[in-house]
Amino acid sequence: MPKYIVRYGIMRSIGVMASRNDIVYRRSMEVIVRTDRGIEVGQVLCEATDDALSHLDQPATGHVIREVSNDDVSSIDGIDGDRKKKLAICQKHIEALKLDMKLIDVEQLFGGERLIVFYLSEDRVDFRELVKLLASEFQTRIEMRQIGVRDEAKLLADYGDCGKPVCCNSHLIQMPPVSMKMAKLQKATLDPTKISGRCGRLKCCLRYEFDTYESIQKQLPRVGAHIVTRDGKGKVLNQQIISEQLLVEMEDHRRVVIDASDVLTVVKKSSSSSQGKPKPEVKEVPARESGKAGQKTKAESTEKNKNSKRNANGEGVADPKGGKPPRGKRRQRKRGGRNKKPQEGGGGEEK
Numbered sequence: 001m002p003k004y005i006v007r008y009g010i011m012r013s014i015g016v017m018a019s020r021n022d023i024v025y026r027r028s029m030e031v032i033v034r035t036d037r038g039i040e041v042g043q044v045l046c047e048a049t050d051d052a053l054s055h056l057d058q059p060a061t062g063h064v065i066r067e068v069s070n071d072d073v074s075s076i077d078g079i080d081g082d083r084k085k086k087l088a089i090c091q092k093h094i095e096a097l098k099l100d101m102k103l104i105d106v107e108q109l110f111g112g113e114r115l116i117v118f119y120l121s122e123d124r125v126d127f128r129e130l131v132k133l134l135a136s137e138f139q140t141r142i143e144m145r146q147i148g149v150r151d152e153a154k155l156l157a158d159y160g161d162c163g164k165p166v167c168c169n170s171h172l173i174q175m176p177p178v179s180m181k182m183a184k185l186q187k188a189t190l191d192p193t194k195i196s197g198r199c200g201r202l203k204c205c206l207r208y209e210f211d212t213y214e215s216i217q218k219q220l221p222r223v224g225a226h227i228v229t230r231d232g233k234g235k236v237l238n239q240q241i242i243s244e245q246l247l248v249e250m251e252d253h254r255r256v257v258i259d260a261s262d263v264l265t266v267v268k269k270s271s272s273s274s275q276g277k278p279k280p281e282v283k284e285v286p287a288r289e290s291g292k293a294g295q296k297t298k299a300e301s302t303e304k305n306k307n308s309k310r311n312a313n314g315e316g317v318a319d320p321k322g323g324k325p326p327r328g329k330r331r332q333r334k335r336g337g338r339n340k341k342p343q344e345g346g347g348g349e350e351k
Helices: 070-097 128-138 149-156 180-185 210-219 272-276 287-313
Strands: 003-008 013-019 030-034 039-047 060-067 102-108 114-120 141-146 226-229 232-240 245-250 255-259 263-267
Touching: 003 030, 003 060, 013 030, 013 039, 039 060, 070 102, 070 128, 102 149, 114 128, 114 149, 128 141, 180 210, 226 245, 232 255
Parallel strands: 013 060, 114 141
Antiparallel strands: 003 013, 003 039, 030 039, 030 060, 102 114, 226 232, 226 263, 232 245, 245 255
């Protein structure tokens, strides 16, 4: 049973379709296929050889029913003509229900099994009432499918800045993430208006050569490395990855561009300077003793501050043995803040 790789649906999905007969289908031939969604119109890309299947990641499966006939062509034209009308009806119901969603497109399957509605929304939308209205309007099964801005470009975009049809609408099966690192590595301009696609995100083509750039960069000396060339020693200032060239500053301060093949060896930086420095000793304090040590230090500093204040006020000089001022110079205070002198023979009298 021969198998073919077929592109089908408005989202240009790829599937491996088996033929139930021995008819040979050529490239770009329009066929009627049966998928997991129903009866659809597809386009044959090539035979499903082992090499072709190695480039696909879990493709859908189905069957090729027949080649598109003249009657099928008229039916397809009728479906395409009614799409704008169905789109307007869907938009009218969305506005009447005041749903927070943006209608993108609708797709009617060739067999009439279902109508697929594509929309954009940042939050979840309760479209149960909308599905009931559309099902009663079109008398078919309604499928609501939420998509992203890149899928929107895949449905509506036509041509890119390069002058060719956008990649997502022509040959891309999946749209992997693209990062700013890819643009920087390829020395592309960082102007968002020039590296953004029709979807407003980074262009998918920035990923095509990223693996090649990355593999070449690993083989080149890094920026700042000291190298030995045929003309002497130098320091790498910049890399030109795709041409495999280096901008080098020689010992006589000349800046030259050389090929990576002219590098004889890469001089590694010495790490003796870092090894010669003694490491500062860190004294570890056990967890239980650390709290007592902190309290003791705090108490000593408090006592020292008190002694220094007494010396400043002239209240006495600290005894080096006991840390207390002499007894004769202590101030004796009682109620009222007056000094009293004891009298001989018992009682005392205030003076």
